[in-house]
Each structure stands twice: as C-alpha cells, then as structure tokens.
Amino acid sequence: MEVSTAMWTAAVVGAAVIYWFVWVMGAAEVKGKRAVNLKMGSITRDKVQDKYKQYWSFFRRPKEDIAAASDGDKVPAFVDTFYNLVTDIYEWGWGQSFHFSPSLPGRSHREATRLHEERAADLIAAHAGQRVLDVGCGVGGPMRAIAAHSGAHVVGITINEYQVARARAHNRKAGLHDRCEVVCGNFLEMPFADASFDGAYSIEATCHAPRLEDVYREVFRVLKPGALYVSYEWVTTALYREDDARHVETIRGIEAGDALPGLRAQHEVAAVARRVGFEVVEELDLALLPAGSWWTRLKMGRIAYWRNHLLVSALTALRVAPKGVVEVHEMLYETARHLCDGGETGIFTPMHMILCRKPLVTPN
Numbered sequence: 001m002e003v004s005t006a007m008w009t010a011a012v013v014g015a016a017v018i019y020w021f022v023w024v025m026g027a028a029e030v031k032g033k034r035a036v037n038l039k040m041g042s043i044t045r046d047k048v049q050d051k052y053k054q055y056w057s058f059f060r061r062p063k064e065d066i067a068a069a070s071d072g073d074k075v076p077a078f079v080d081t082f083y084n085l086v087t088d089i090y091e092w093g094w095g096q097s098f099h100f101s102p103s104l105p106g107r108s109h110r111e112a113t114r115l116h117e118e119r120a121a122d123l124i125a126a127h128a129g130q131r132v133l134d135v136g137c138g139v140g141g142p143m144r145a146i147a148a149h150s151g152a153h154v155v156g157i158t159i160n161e162y163q164v165a166r167a168r169a170h171n172r173k174a175g176l177h178d179r180c181e182v183v184c185g186n187f188l189e190m191p192f193a194d195a196s197f198d199g200a201y202s203i204e205a206t207c208h209a210p211r212l213e214d215v216y217r218e219v220f221r222v223l224k225p226g227a228l229y230v231s232y233e234w235v236t237t238a239l240y241r242e243d244d245a246r247h248v249e250t251i252r253g254i255e256a257g258d259a260l261p262g263l264r265a266q267h268e269v270a271a272v273a274r275r276v277g278f279e280v281v282e283e284l285d286l287a288l289l290p291a292g293s294w295w296t297r298l299k300m301g302r303i304a305y306w307r308n309h310l311l312v313s314a315l316t317a318l319r320v321a322p323k324g325v326v327e328v329h330e331m332l333y334e335t336a337r338h339l340c341d342g343g344e345t346g347i348f349t350p351m352h353m354i355l356c357r358k359p360l361v362t363p364n
C-alpha cells in the first residue's frame, strides 16, 4: 500500500473511531443529552471551576458544621449550585430520573426505574382528576411516568432554574405538558396555597433538607385533609456504626458528593412525620431482600465511567466543555464508589419508603 493511501486510511478510521466514541458511545441513556452538549446549568463557562471549588469546600466539611444555624440556611443555594454542575452529567450518564431503584431480573434499568416511580403513584392512589405534588422533581422523569400511569395532573417543584427549563422541554416533547407543570422554588417554603393538593410524593429529594421537619411541615400544609404523601428517603440503616472508621468514611463520601447536609438515621423518619402532624400508614426499606440490589448498575458502569472520563477530559482540552467538568466528573466517580460500599455493607439505603396521611381533622 502506498504511504499516502495508508495515511488516508488511518485518518478515515481515526475519524470514525472519534465519531463512535463521542457521538455514539457518548450518547445519553435517554437520547437528547450528549457529551458535546454538556453545559453546567446556568453557570457561565468561566465560573464553573470556581463554583465547583465553592461547592466542595462547603460540603466536604463535617455535617455538624454544615447544619450549624447560619450555614443551614445556605444549604439550598449550594444544592442549587450542585444541580447546575451535575444535571447534564446525570442526564447524559443516567437518564431523566435522578434516583435509584431495585434491579429486576430480566428488566432494563429504564423499566425498573419506571416501576419504582409507578409504585409511588399507586401508594398514594393517584388518579385522574387529582392534583399531585412532586417535591424535588429534577428534570421530571418521575413526573412524566406518574402522570402517564395515573392520569393525575402533576406539579413539580425544584430549586434549580436549569432543571425547570429541562423538565419543561421534556414534558413538551413527551406531549405531557398539559398535565405536568414545573415551578422553580424552595420546598422549605413552597409557593402553594394551604390544602391545595390531593396527594404528594418525593423521590430521593428531601435528603437535601437540613431539617426534615421543615420540608415535611410544608408538604403537610399544602395537602388537603385525608391526602396521602409518600417519600423515598436516603438514610443510614441500623447496621451503621459511628465507631467504625470505614462506615464513617463511606457516609461522609456519600454526603460530600451528593450535596447532603447530613444523612438521617432510618428510625428518625417516622418520628419526624408524626411530629408535623402526619399519621404514618406504612414504612418499609424497599432495598430489603427479595429486592434486587439498587447499586448493580453503578458497579457495572466502571468501564463506561472510564470512557466518560476520557471523553470529558478530551472535550475540556478541546474547549468544547468548560474547565471544571473533569473535577465534577471525578467527584461523581468517587461518590459512586461510596454509594456502592454503602449498598454492599447495608449501612445505607436510598429508598426507605414512608407513607403518611394528613388526618381529616388536625388537632389545634
């Protein structure tokens, strides 16, 4: 073969490999978000690295410091920064539902996700004609599944403006915009009238609240008497031991990489719900056997993460992605490792389910 032919062949093969690597392999779980489109929410390109540093220095501290009265109030703003940094990476590498689900034999991750969401809708008996609240709705994966499954009108709230835009675009694309509404706001002070919802759910979102009481009290306020509320909570289990250095490292790693002001213990959740006035109907860790492990996909994704790391590094070097994306991606890789440890040791669950009812008559 002539040298020029060999060079042309190498160039064409090289271009094909890069195309495959970036545009095909780098495509999102749910088509729509690709590596070349990684933005960092509403943060301007030049501020990404600084914002990441600010985020990290806030959340890597011990939870006692974060929860201190003055810093507790700053948590929602840092959670907002976190979602500016991670929303596109989540959509690209995970899909439109930002939560875990028990793995189901013979079913895809997407199907298992949908069934976990539909389970929440069934628990609160959501149905057509109702107005249901999604507390911490992300980009609306659960909201669309629940609206489609139950026929209810779903209103989602998220602190992050960028997620609002993403969720609205997805709702329109799915043809569900007449039944799925998205509001930007703080779930600790919701812009909704008292007793204005027939039901509510929160999927892996209330863990961002510095005090669980504050979000549960708000949900209680906006629900009609007799309405049901279900929450999937991130908590430490009874197996967690504060005197075990490995346990502490795992939980700290989960908190720092997931914008959490301090994980609560499983046994605390029902007490909080009762304190704000709810009746507790049912409580169950949905991760318990015979449920398939929720961390399987995170563990299996190691090769994909390595590919993603190369991809974000290359895109940053080419200035397609802003500086700072590599650090954010590394933080997510680290937290994935801690989440897998938490799952395998059984000291942590992201799906402690609590089902509550607002009593028909609230005592004064």
Ligand SMILES: C=C(CC[C@@H](C)[C@H]1CC[C@H]2C3=CC[C@H]4[C@H](C)[C@@H](O)CC[C@]4(C)[C@H]3CC[C@]12C)C(C)C
Binding pocket: 089, 090, 092, 093, 094, 097, 098, 099, 100, 204, 205, 207, 234, 258, 259, 298, 301, 304, 305, 308, 309, 329, 332, 333, 335, 336
């Ligand atoms: C409920 C929350 C988020 C839960 C999960 C949706 C996310 C937790 C950790 C995330 C990820 C970790 C590793 C990333 C990987 C390195 C990257 O290449 C592709 C995306 C990841 C898989 C990413 C996806 C979302 C998570 C699984 C919290 C925040 C309360």
Ligand SMILES: C[S@@+](CC[C@H](N)C(=O)[O-])C[C@H]1O[C@@H](n2cnc3c(N)ncnc32)[C@H](O)[C@@H]1O
Binding pocket: 076, 079, 083, 096, 097, 098, 099, 135, 136, 137, 138, 139, 140, 141, 142, 157, 158, 159, 160, 163, 185, 186, 187, 188, 202, 203, 204, 205, 206, 208, 209
């Ligand atoms: C891990 S995501 C889960 C999203 C969604 N429930 C899902 O499963 O796809 C957590 C969500 O809670 C929202 N959130 C966190 N703190 C909030 C607050 N104080 N007010 C409103 N939303 C908040 C985040 O913006 C994000 O949308």
